[in-house]
Structures are given as C-alpha cells and as structure tokens.
Amino acid sequence: xxxxxxxxxxxxxxVLNATLVGVTYMVLLERKVIAWVQVRxxxxxxxxxxxxxxxxxxxxxxxxxDITPTRADKWVFTAAPIIVMVPALITFAVIPFGPVVNxxxxxxxxxxxxxxxxxxxxxxxxxxxxxxxxxGGWASNSKFPLLASLRASAxxxxxxxxxxxxLVSMIMTAGTLSMVKIVESQYNAxxxxxxxxxxxxxxxxxxxxxxxxxxxFDMAEAEQELTGGFHTEYSGMRFALFFxxxxxxxxxxxxxxxxxFLGGWLRPFPNIAALSFLGIIPSWMWFLLKxxxxxxxxxxxxxxxxxxxxxQLMRLGWKVLIxxxxxxxxxxxxxxxxx
Amino acid sequence: xxxxxxxxxxxxxxxxxxxxxxPSTHGVLRVVxxxxxxxxxxxxxxxxxxxxxxxxxxxxxxxxQIILLTDRMDYVAAATNNVGYCETVEKLMQLxxxxxxxxxxxxxxxxxxxxxxxxWLGTHAMDIGAMTVFxxxxxxxxxxxxxxxxxxxxxxxxxxxxxxxxxxxxxVGWDKKVLEFCNIMSEKVDEYEELLTHNRIxxxxxxxxxxxxxxxxxxxxxxxxxxxxxGVARDVRKDEPYAAxxxxxxxxxxxxxxxxxxxxxxxxxxxxxxIKIIRQSIxxxxxxxxxxxxxxxxxxxxxxxxHAIESPKGELGYFIVSDGKSTNPYRFRVRPPSxxxxxxxxxxxxxxxxxxxxxxIGSIDVVLGEVDR
Numbered sequence: 001x002x003x004x005x006x007x008x009x010x011x012x013x014x015v016l017n018a019t020l021v022g023v024t025y026m027v028l029l030e031r032k033v034i035a036w037v038q039v040r041x042x043x044x045x046x047x048x049x050x051x052x053x054x055x056x057x058x059x060x061x062x063x064x065x066d067i068t069p070t071r072a073d074k075w076v077f078t079a080a081p082i083i084v085m086v087p088a089l090i091t092f093a094v095i096p097f098g099p100v101v102n103x104x105x106x107x108x109x110x111x112x113x114x115x116x117x118x119x120x121x122x123x124x125x126x127x128x129x130x131x132x133x134x135x136g137g138w139a140s141n142s143k144f145p146l147l148a149s150l151r152a153s154a155x156x157x158x159x160x161x162x163x164x165x166x167l168v169s170m171i172m173t174a175g176t177l178s179m180v181k182i183v184e185s186q187y188n189a190x191x192x193x194x195x196x197x198x199x200x201x202x203x204x205x206x207x208x209x210x211x212x213x214x215x216x217f218d219m220a221e222a223e224q225e226l227t228g229g230f231h232t233e234y235s236g237m238r239f240a241l242f243f244x245x246x247x248x249x250x251x252x253x254x255x256x257x258x259x260x261f262l263g264g265w266l267r268p269f270p271n272i273a274a275l276s277f278l279g280i281i282p283s284w285m286w287f288l289l290k291x292x293x294x295x296x297x298x299x300x301x302x303x304x305x306x307x308x309x310x311x312q313l314m315r316l317g318w319k320v321l322i323x324x325x326x327x328x329x330x331x332x333x334x335x336x337x338x339x
Numbered sequence: 340x341x342x343x344x345x346x347x348x349x350x351x352x353x354x355x356x357x358x359x360x361x362p363s364t365h366g367v368l369r370v371v372x373x374x375x376x377x378x379x380x381x382x383x384x385x386x387x388x389x390x391x392x393x394x395x396x397x398x399x400x401x402x403x404q405i406i407l408l409t410d411r412m413d414y415v416a417a418a419t420n421n422v423g424y425c426e427t428v429e430k431l432m433q434l435x436x437x438x439x440x441x442x443x444x445x446x447x448x449x450x451x452x453x454x455x456x457x458x459w460l461g462t463h464a465m466d467i468g469a470m471t472v473f474x475x476x477x478x479x480x481x482x483x484x485x486x487x488x489x490x491x492x493x494x495x496x497x498x499x500x501x502x503x504x505x506x507x508x509x510x511v512g513w514d515k516k517v518l519e520f521c522n523i524m525s526e527k528v529d530e531y532e533e534l535l536t537h538n539r540i541x542x543x544x545x546x547x548x549x550x551x552x553x554x555x556x557x558x559x560x561x562x563x564x565x566x567x568x569x570g571v572a573r574d575v576r577k578d579e580p581y582a583a584x585x586x587x588x589x590x591x592x593x594x595x596x597x598x599x600x601x602x603x604x605x606x607x608x609x610x611x612x613x614i615k616i617i618r619q620s621i622x623x624x625x626x627x628x629x630x631x632x633x634x635x636x637x638x639x640x641x642x643x644x645x646h647a648i649e650s651p652k653g654e655l656g657y658f659i660v661s662d663g664k665s666t667n668p669y670r671f672r673v674r675p676p677s678x679x680x681x682x683x684x685x686x687x688x689x690x691x692x693x694x695x696x697x698x699x700i701g702s703i704d705v706v707l708g709e710v711d712r
Contacts, residue, residue, distance in 0.1 A: 311692065312543050
C-alpha cells in the first residue's frame with residue numbers, strides 16, 4: 001500500500017512543487033546572471049538581493065487583468081498555455097535524480113518511475129508542447145503572433161529531427177532507452193558519454209537551445225521584431241504559463257543532457273576509488289549541480305549572442321545539424337560493429 | 340475558369356503595421372509592410388507622429404531662442420544641432436568666431452558623435468538580439484552625458500552654443516576628464532568589436548543585408564555613415580570644414596559593399612576617429628576669448644544662406660533667410676539627415692525578411708525627432 005501509492009504520490013507532489021519553485025527561481029537567476037554580465041545589479045528590491053522577486057512576480061501576474069481578445073478563438077486561446085505547460089511538467093516523471101537510496105529504513109528510488117522507453121517518452125511528450133505555441137499564436141487572431149507561430153512550427157520540426165537523430169546514436173551507445181539504465185551503463189563503461197559521443201553532445205545542446213526557443217534561436221518570441229511573438233496577446237497568468245513552460249523546458253533539456261552525457265547522478269570518475277571522497281556530496285546533488293551548469297550556459301548564451309534569422313536557422317538545421325547527426329549515427333554503428 | 344500552373348492556392352499578401360508603437364522602430368516610425376510569407380514585397384513609411392513644427396516655430400522666435408528649439412530635433416545629438424544653427428547664423432552675419440570657441444565646439448561635436456553612435460550601436464545590436472552590447476554602449480554614453488552635465492548643466496538638450504561663440508568656458512579640470520574618457524572609450528570600442536565584429540551570427544545577420552550601391556546612395560541623397568558605407572568618401576568635416584576641423588588630422592572611413600555590416604564598420608571606425616579628434620582639440624586648445632564680436636541685437640542683413648555640418652547621422656544643413664527688418668528669421672528650413680536617409684528604407688528592405696527590417700531601420704540610424712521636426 002505504502003510502496004505502491006503513498007510514496008509515488010509523495011514523490012510526484014515533491015517533484016512537481018520543486019520544479020515549479022525551481023522554474024520561478026530560474027527566472028530570477030536569469031535576470032541576475034544577465035544583469036551581472038551587463039554590469040547591472042538585477043532585481044534588488046524585494047527581499048535581500050531580490051530573492052523574493054519570484055513571489056512578487058507571481059502575485060503581480062495573478063492579480064493582472066486576464067484579457068481575451070474579442071476576435072480570438074476562445075477555447076483554443078485558453079487551451080494553448082495549458083498545452084504548453086503540462087508536457088513540460090510531466091517529462092519530469094522519468095528523469096532520474098538519483099539511484100535507489102535508503103530513506104527512513106525504506107528503499108526509495110529517487111525518480112518517479114523508470115519506464116523502459118523513457119527517452120522515447122521524453123521526446124514524444126516534449127514535442128506536444130509546440131502545439132500550444134502554434135495554437136496560441138493562431139488563436140490570438142493577430143498578425144504578429146501568427147507569424148511567430150509559423151516560425152515556431154518550422155523551427156521545432158527541423159530541430160526535432162536533428163535532436164532525435166542525436167538521441168538515436170546515444171541509444172546505440174547505451175543500448176537502452178531507460179533513463180536509469182543509461183546512467184548505469186555509463187557507470188559500467190567507466191566513462192561519461194560526453195567523452196564517447198562529443199559530436200552528439202554539441203548537436204544535442206544546439207538542438208536543445210532551438211527546441212526550447214532560447215537565444216540565439218528565440219525567433220518565435222523575438223520581441224524586437226514580432227513584439228513578443230506568439231504570446232503578444234496573452235496577459236496575466238496565461239502569459240505566465242507560457243513563460244514558466246519555457247523555463248521548465250530548459251530544465252528538462254538540461255536534465256536530459258545531464259543524464260545522457262554527464263553521467264546523471266554519478267560523481268566524476270565513479271569507478272576510481274581514490275576519488276571516493278567526492279561521495280560526500282549526495283547523488284541527487286551531483287545531478288542538480290550538473291543540471292545547473294547547463295542552465296547557466298543557457299543564460300550565458302542568451303546574454304552574449306545575437307539572434308539568428310529564421311531562414312538562417314532553418315538552413316543550419318536542415319543543412320548542417322541533420323546531416324551531421326545522421327553521419328554520427330552511421331559512424332557510431334560502424335564503430336560498434338567493428339569493435 | 341483558367342488554372343495557372345504552379346498556383347494552386349489563393350494567395351494573399353499579409354499587410355502588417357509595424358509601429359508607431361513598436362519596440363524596434365526607434366521612436367514613432369510607422370512602416371506598413373506587405374509580406375509574402377516573411378519576405379517584404381513592398382512597404383510604406385509613414386512619418387509625422389512627432390511633428391512639432393520646429394521650422395515654423397523658429398520663424399516666430401528671435402535668433403537666440405531658436406538654439407533651444409534645435410535641441411529638440413536630433414535629441415540624441417543636441418549639441419551638434421546647436422553648432423549647425425549657430426554657424427549658419429554666423430555665416431549669414433559674417434561673424435568671426437574665436438579659435439578657442441571653435442576648438443571647444445569641435446570637441447563637443449565629437450563627444451556628441453560618440454554619444455550618438457553609442458546609442459545607435461546599442462539599439463542596433465539590440466534589434467539583432469545582442470542585448471548586452473546595449474548596456475555596454477549606454478554605460479559609455481553615460482560618461483559623456485556626465486561630461487556634458489558638467490559643462491552646461493544639461494544631460495540631453497544642452498542649449499550649449501551661442502551665436503558667435505560659446506555661453507561658457509570649459510570648467511576647471513574638464514579637459515583632463517575628457518582626455519581620461521578618451522582613454523576609456525578607445526578600450527571599450529575594442530570590447531564592442533570583440534562581441535560583434537567577428538561573431539558568426541552577427542556576420543550572417545548583417546553581411547549582404549540591405550545592400551545599396553554608391554550610385555543609388557547618391558541618387559537617393561544619403562549622407563553620413565550610410566553613404567560612406569557604400570564607399571563614397573563624402574564627409575562635410577573634410578570637404579567643407581567648419582569649426583576647427585581644418586586644423587584636425589583624421590581619416591574618413593569608408594566601406595566597400597554598402598551593406599549593413601559595412602555601415603556598422605564605418606561607424607565603429609568613426610568612434611576611433613572621433614577620439615583622435617577630441618584628443619587633438621583638447622590637447623591643442625588655444626587660449627583666448629570664447630565669444631567673438633557679436634552685436635547686442637542680432638539682426639542679420641537681408642540675405643539667405645545654407646550651411647551644412649556633419650552630424651552623427653549625416654549632413655545636417657540649415658537654410659535661413661533674413662529680411663533684415665525683424666529680429667526673427669523670415670524663413671527657416673532644415674535639411675535633416677535622418678529624414679533624407681529614411682528615404683532609402685523602402686528600397687533597402689524590399690525582398691528582405693521581417694527580421695531584417697528592424698536591422699535596417701537601426702542600420703540607417705534615424706531619430707524621429709529629426710525626421711518629423
């Protein structure tokens with residue numbers, strides 16, 4: 001009873017809340033990091049060093065008037081933010097934050113569930129999110145959001161292909177689709193997969209930037225051109241859902257990258273006994289640290305690079321990333337057969 | 340019914356109204372775009388949202404009061420407007436301006452050019468998505484505004500010139516601060532270049548975008564960096580020197596391809612040339628009076644004159660007619676560089692994508708206060 005219902009439910013509750021808090025603080029972190037890059041201070045007013053800023057933001061967004069444009073398609077307009085937010089949250093179901101640990105005398109795995117097609121689940125659920133962006137832009141019945149949603153659909157289709165091809169080479173290396181087993185196979189291989197598949201890592205990271213609509217591929221929002229893109233007509237909490245989903249997706253991509261390439265919850269060089277003192281830091285902490293590194297790079301890139309143009313992004317996707325990803329799959333196959 | 344091969348669907352052009360409230364039209368510019376997909380088929384530029392009638396107003400103000408109105412044209416380079424107007428009246432009245440005043444005017448003009456280019460660089464980079472450059476450029480602009488504040492008390496609309504010279508001599512120690520600023524600025528220009536010049540995305544976004552040939556540029560009447568970006572070495576400071584430019588050593592940077600990237604490079608090089616000019620004018624600052632022999636009542640004789648200076652945006656010209664009877668001009672007309680350069684916009688953006696439209700508006704560097712006056 002406890003093992004089948006109570007513990008999984010508690011875990012879901014915990015992960016969901018932790019994710020939402022993490023997402024709101026991710027927004028603060030972004031503002032802070034970019035401010036530091038730009039020789040500013042960032043939010044400083046709410047709480048010491050602005051640490052309570054997310055709460056103030058949430059209160060503000062909830063209290064704001066929620067406007068639905070009169071000519072918008074009401075049902076789709078309402079559904080779109082939900083379609084974006086929900087997939088971003090439910091992907092966390094298969095992310096392994098740590099191995100099975102002993103908690104209050106009970107063997108508790110630090111992941112909600114271990115599906116044997118975990119990676120496939122993530123890929124398929126994550127690609128539902130783009131419908132929300134397309135529908136949101138279309139249902140607004142406004143020209144700038146429409147252009148943005150066209151951009152988003154073109155962009156996400158081309159990047160989905162490249163990222164999935166990259167994942168194929170990772171599946172070949174790991175020999176499994178289960179997220180937990182992928183980490184375990186890195187333990188058995190005595191190597192993080194970033195050293196086995198460096199090309200795949202770079203491709204995955206670029207694809208991840210494009211899939212989460214982050215700079216320099218944030219064409220769908222491009223406030224300078226499309227005045228905010230697909231969420232131009234959204235206000236209040238509905239806008240916040242789009243906003244939070246973007247950050248949740250960033251965390252998803254970072255967690256997946258950590259699991260696939262940086263050995264998930266494993267400490268550096270997990271098989272070298274001499275470094276066992278690193279085990280003082282618990283496994284879930286290693287996972288969070290590695291994820292944080294990725295998130296930081298996301299912010300850093302945003303603060304540094306200009307934005308690609310839509311056609312240049314498509315060219316990069318179809319003419320560079322996809323061919324390289326396919327070549328990577330072929331090379332991986334040849335190496336696996338020969339050695 | 341006839342069917343056309345290759346045209347299966349009814350296609351319609353999407354008309355998009357960009358501005359006057361839009362984050363990247365640099366004020367209240369309105370561009371009506373007709374789009375095929377994201378490509379611009381044609382466009383209409385609508386101006387006039389900031390029209391205050393400065394030229395007509397000037398005909399009802401006395402000659403000194405007009406200086407204050409010129410501040411409100413190109414408000415990111417107000418001192419340059421002051422210099423242009425004062426020199427036109429001096430030319431009309433054949434006044435001699437003391438050498439010290441001309442040197443200080445040169446230094447102020449060039450400081451203003453750097454400030455204006457900082458604002459241009461920041462917003463242009465921001466339009467293309469590089470937002471950090473924006474804050475870096477504004478950080479340096481702030482230093483210049485501090486210098487101006489110390490000189491004349493104002494930070495945006497300076498009213499810093501008088502007919503026949505200057506209202507004030509420079510404060511004690513100001514020259515040292517300007518030289519110090521020159522040292523800081525020459526380092527910071529390298530910093531901007533590091534972020535943008537060799538950045539792959541920046542190159543892809545600006546190279547070959549909005550190409551305009553030298554012939555076309557001259558035909559449209561472009562001036563300033565957009566003209567020089569196309570390879571025409573026309574600079575009023577060199578060709579018809581005013582203030583103390585005839586005594587300064589500097590080069591006029593020109594581009595080769597006439598695209599957005601070349602216009603960017605030209606302006607960045609102008610930063611360096613401006614620093615050079617400021618150093619020369621401050622280091623070689625002569626002693627002497629700051630105001631020439633100006634009659635108590637300014638009342639030019641009957642006549643008309645046109646005088647142009649090189650504002651940060653291009654050739655800023657004033658055409659003034661005096662009837663010799665009243666204490667205000669009979670006719671007052673400005674040749675604003677932003678307005679003339681804006682003529683090129685429809686031609687530049689044709690066939691480019693929406694993202695390039697904002698890049699090109701930034702690239703020709705318009706200030707709507709000057710376009711509409």
